[in-house]
Amino acid sequence: MFLYRFTATADSDAGAVRLLGAHIGDQLECDGARLRNDSGPALAADGLQVARNVFLRNVFIARGRGDLGAVRLLGARIGGELDCRNAGLHNDSGPALNAYSLEVGQNMFLSSGFQATGAGRGQVIDLTGARVGGRLSFDPARLEHFDSRYRLAVDGLTYVGAPTPFARQWLGLLRNGTPDYAGQPYQQLAAGYRALGDERQARDILMTQRDDELTRTHPGRAERWWGKITKVTLGYGYQPWRALLFLTGVVVLSCVLAIVLGSCGALAQTDKTANPGDSCTLIQQASVGLDLNLPIGKSVARDRCDLVKDSTNAAAAWLAATGWVLQLLAWAFAALFIAGFTSAVRKT
Numbered sequence: 001m002f003l004y005r006f007t008a009t010a011d012s013d014a015g016a017v018r019l020l021g022a023h024i025g026d027q028l029e030c031d032g033a034r035l036r037n038d039s040g041p042a043l044a045a046d047g048l049q050v051a052r053n054v055f056l057r058n059v060f061i062a063r064g065r066g067d068l069g070a071v072r073l074l075g076a077r078i079g080g081e082l083d084c085r086n087a088g089l090h091n092d093s094g095p096a097l098n099a100y101s102l103e104v105g106q107n108m109f110l111s112s113g114f115q116a117t118g119a120g121r122g123q124v125i126d127l128t129g130a131r132v133g134g135r136l137s138f139d140p141a142r143l144e145h146f147d148s149r150y151r152l153a154v155d156g157l158t159y160v161g162a163p164t165p166f167a168r169q170w171l172g173l174l175r176n177g178t179p180d181y182a183g184q185p186y187q188q189l190a191a192g193y194r195a196l197g198d199e200r201q202a203r204d205i206l207m208t209q210r211d212d213e214l215t216r217t218h219p220g221r222a223e224r225w226w227g228k229i230t231k232v233t234l235g236y237g238y239q240p241w242r243a244l245l246f247l248t249g250v251v252v253l254s255c256v257l258a259i260v261l262g263s264c265g266a267l268a269q270t271d272k273t274a275n276p277g278d279s280c281t282l283i284q285q286a287s288v289g290l291d292l293n294l295p296i297g298k299s300v301a302r303d304r305c306d307l308v309k310d311s312t313n314a315a316a317a318w319l320a321a322t323g324w325v326l327q328l329l330a331w332a333f334a335a336l337f338i339a340g341f342t343s344a345v346r347k348t
Contacts, residue, residue, distance in 0.1 A: 005032040012037065013066065015044030027052040027080065036063045046074040053080035060087040067122060069098030079105040086113035095122040099130055107134035115142040122150070129156035136163040138170070151177035154185045162192035167201055171208050181216040183209060203238040210236040230345050233336050240340030247333040251290065254326045257319060258289030266308060266315035273304050280305035292323030
């Protein structure tokens with residue numbers, strides 16, 4: 001079916017071009033066509049079945065009006081590709097492209113000069129539940145709605161591999177261009193990069209998903225705080241090495257405090273040495289610092305150097321108190337590392 005440079009105008013809720021339930025044995029070509037409807041869809045093609053490709057490209061223009069969408073492809077089945085490169089879809093009171101549950105057997109192109117503008121409460125492009133058997137190229141030159149959160153709906157959209165362009169642009173749309181949080185689009189994107197062997201990008205996507213979930217689902221106070229803690233210390237469980245860095249910091253801080261306060265009289269040689277009460281060596285002070293916070297047993301050096309048993313010694317009291325705090329922190333970071341390493345804290 002060739003509608004090459006075809007022009008159609010209407011003022012009807014039925015559609016300027018109406019192909020509901022149509023069956024086309026080869027392909028539908030609408031390159032350069034201009035469709036306009038002042039009271040409904042420009043192209044109404046719900047349930048359309050095309051054996052091969054659908055071309056809506058090369059300055060294809062569709063201007064519609066109303067909640068139904070400028071171009072409607074609800075439940076349509078396309079055996080080959082859907083190519084909308086260099087097309088313009090416009091609706092000043094509803095969606096530009098309404099493709100709920102669309103099935104495309106191969107690739108789908110919404111790129112290379114593709115433009116879509118919409119208004120009203122519907123998303124500019126609605127691909128909810130759509131299935132693309134090949135790759136998805138989504139890089140519109142213009143994607144506008146007076147409320148930027150209503151630019152895209154992709155919950156349930158599936159495709160092969162990773163969409164083009166890169167993940168950063170797609171993530172920006174998922175976070176800032178959709179009205180509500182949905183986990184499936186993030187999982188689909190992460191699975192695509194994982195299939196490409198890019199585990200680092202997949203982890204970044206899942207961390208962004210958790211950020212979006214905590215921001216837009218309004219969890220309870222306890223979950224929000226837990227989310228903040230696990231984000232900083234574990235990258236939500238996808239970067240458990242962060243907890244090891246914090247644990248290393250606690251160890252270093254403990255050793256520094258032991259050396260500083262030990263030099264101020266907090267530590268002294270024990271009765272097991274030849275000179276009890278004398279100042280400890282630097283190595284002995286560092287050993288006490290390790291023993292005060294690491295979640296392991298005491299070292300041999302601790303038997304020869306310990307806290308001064310004098311209640312009036314302020315330095316010893318400070319070292320003992322901070323030792324308890326640092327030990328709790330060390331245990332906490334060690335437990336967080338184990339939880340992150342075993343994926344116990346991954347919410348997504």
